[in-house]
Amino acid sequence: METSDREIIRRVLGGEHERFHELVQRHAGPLWGTLTASLADREEAREILQETWVRAFEGLSSLRDPDRLRSWLVSIALNLVRQLGRRPRLASLDGGGEGPGGEPLPAPEPADGPEERETLAAVRAEMERLPRRQREVLDLRLNHELSHREIAHALGITEESSRANAYQALRRLRQRFADQP
Amino acid sequence: MSTHATPDLDPACRRLRGRLALLLDGGLSPVEAARDEGHLEACAGCRAEREAWERTTALAAEALGGAAGELAWALSGLDGRLEDAFAARRRSRLRRLAGGAVASAATAAAALLALFVLRFGGLSLDEHSALARLSPLPTLDLRLPDWASLLGGTPLGEGDR
Numbered sequence: 001m002e003t004s005d006r007e008i009i010r011r012v013l014g015g016e017h018e019r020f021h022e023l024v025q026r027h028a029g030p031l032w033g034t035l036t037a038s039l040a041d042r043e044e045a046r047e048i049l050q051e052t053w054v055r056a057f058e059g060l061s062s063l064r065d066p067d068r069l070r071s072w073l074v075s076i077a078l079n080l081v082r083q084l085g086r087r088p089r090l091a092s093l094d095g096g097g098e099g100p101g102g103e104p105l106p107a108p109e110p111a112d113g114p115e116e117r118e119t120l121a122a123v124r125a126e127m128e129r130l131p132r133r134q135r136e137v138l139d140l141r142l143n144h145e146l147s148h149r150e151i152a153h154a155l156g157i158t159e160e161s162s163r164a165n166a167y168q169a170l171r172r173l174r175q176r177f178a179d180q181p
Numbered sequence: 182m183s184t185h186a187t188p189d190l191d192p193a194c195r196r197l198r199g200r201l202a203l204l205l206d207g208g209l210s211p212v213e214a215a216r217d218e219g220h221l222e223a224c225a226g227c228r229a230e231r232e233a234w235e236r237t238t239a240l241a242a243e244a245l246g247g248a249a250g251e252l253a254w255a256l257s258g259l260d261g262r263l264e265d266a267f268a269a270r271r272r273s274r275l276r277r278l279a280g281g282a283v284a285s286a287a288t289a290a291a292a293l294l295a296l297f298v299l300r301f302g303g304l305s306l307d308e309h310s311a312l313a314r315l316s317p318l319p320t321l322d323l324r325l326p327d328w329a330s331l332l333g334g335t336p337l338g339e340g341d342r
Contacts, residue, residue, distance in 0.1 A: 015274075017267040024259065032252050033245050046255045050262055057266050123244040141206075142242040148208075167202045174237040 006066040013061055020057055023069070028053070030144045031073055037139050038081055048084075052077040071150035074140060078154065119177070126176055127169075133157075134169035141166050193220055197227050205234055 005023065012020045031052065035045040055076055063072055127135060133155075140151045141162075148162040155162070190198070197220050203209055204217050221227050 017270060020263065020267075021260075024256070024263075028256055029246070029252055032255050036251070037245065042251065042255075049255050050259045053259055054262050054266050057263060057270075119240065120244055123240045127241065127244055138241060139245050142238065143245040148206075163203070163206065163208060166206065170202060170234070170237055170241065173241055174234055177237055177240055 005069045009060060009063065009066045009069070012057075017057075020060075023056075024053055027070060027073055030070070031077055033143045034074060034136075034139050035077060035081070037135060038078075039084075044084065048077060048080045051080055055080075068150065070144050071140075071146050071154050074144060074146070074154045123173065123177055126173060130169050130172065134165045134172075137162050137165035138169045194224060194227050197221070197224075198230055201227075201231055201234055205231070205238065 003022070005026070008019050008022050012023075028049065032045070032049055035049055036042065039045040039048070052073060056073055059076075063069065127138070130138070136155060137151055140146045140154060141148070146154065148159045148166070151157075151162040152159045157165075197204075197217050200209065200217070204214060209217065221231060
């Protein structure tokens with residue numbers, strides 16, 4: 001059975017620092033998805049991802065409810081994005097950007113077949129056209145599986161607004177893609 | 182909140198489709214959800230509509246997870262930064278422990294001093310004399326002389342006292 005976040009956090013705070021890597025392994029993926037959806041510059045997204053984890057370790061004892069680790073991490077990351085001093089540019093969801101030395105970054109995991117890849121590319125393109133808030137909410141809901149209460153807390157909006165944004169985003173995608181296999 | 186113009190829909194179907202997104206998002210009360218699930222079991226058209234929403238949600242989730250291929254690159258170097266943070270935490274913990282030990286020693290010393298003062302700082306004259314008898318230092322004789330007998334008078338009688 002997978003050790004719960006709560007248990008890992010308890011052990012890390014008890015001095016087993018190495019176990020913090022388990023939390024990174026578990027939550028870094030969705031966090032990276034959020035950052036790359038918010039920032040066009042992959043190097044900035046990478047720096048913020050790493051800074052988020054360092055700050056999370058340093059502030060772990062201040063996390064009041066360990067069951068809300070994911071939303072706490074998202075809050076740290078989004079605060080860091082805001083601290084960049086400018087509004088995040090919406091990034092391409094296609095990935096394939098460039099690393100710090102100009103080297104090409106790995107492409108996203110390939111979908112099963114060409115038709116599915118095409119559909120996914122079209123969905124990503126449509127999502128890039130969504131208003132920023134709708135896209136943020138959808139990411140936190142589907143990628144991080146946060147509740148609307150947690151999303152509201154992370155983004156500083158109401159639960160109703162979170163629900164409405166998710167609904168609007170999905171409705172737009174549904175109108176466009178529901179008939180895809 | 183229906184997504185398509187559905188003028189010829191049954192009112193029950195229209196109501197359900199209006200809140201299908203909410204149902205799938207877990208936003209309905211258990212009673213409302215159970216009622217809608219009952220309708221879905223009986224209505225093929227609404228079931229198809231639900232499947233369309235589910236497909237959309239799955240597609241969106243897959244699209245959002247598309248950046249995962251870069252994750253290894255994004256995390257490279259993090260281990261070193263975390264090791265630094267771990268080491269800093271260990272040092273801080275050691276400092277706290279050392280500080281705690283010094284503070285404990287200081288507290289113990291202060292407590293001993295306080296005990297000493299309490300024990301010997303407020304002694305009565307007799308207690309000081311008793312203590313002095315135990316010590317090698319010379320002691321003061323604090324008894325008053327009988328001035329009357331020294332001056333040739335009679336000592337104070339019982340009645341004069």
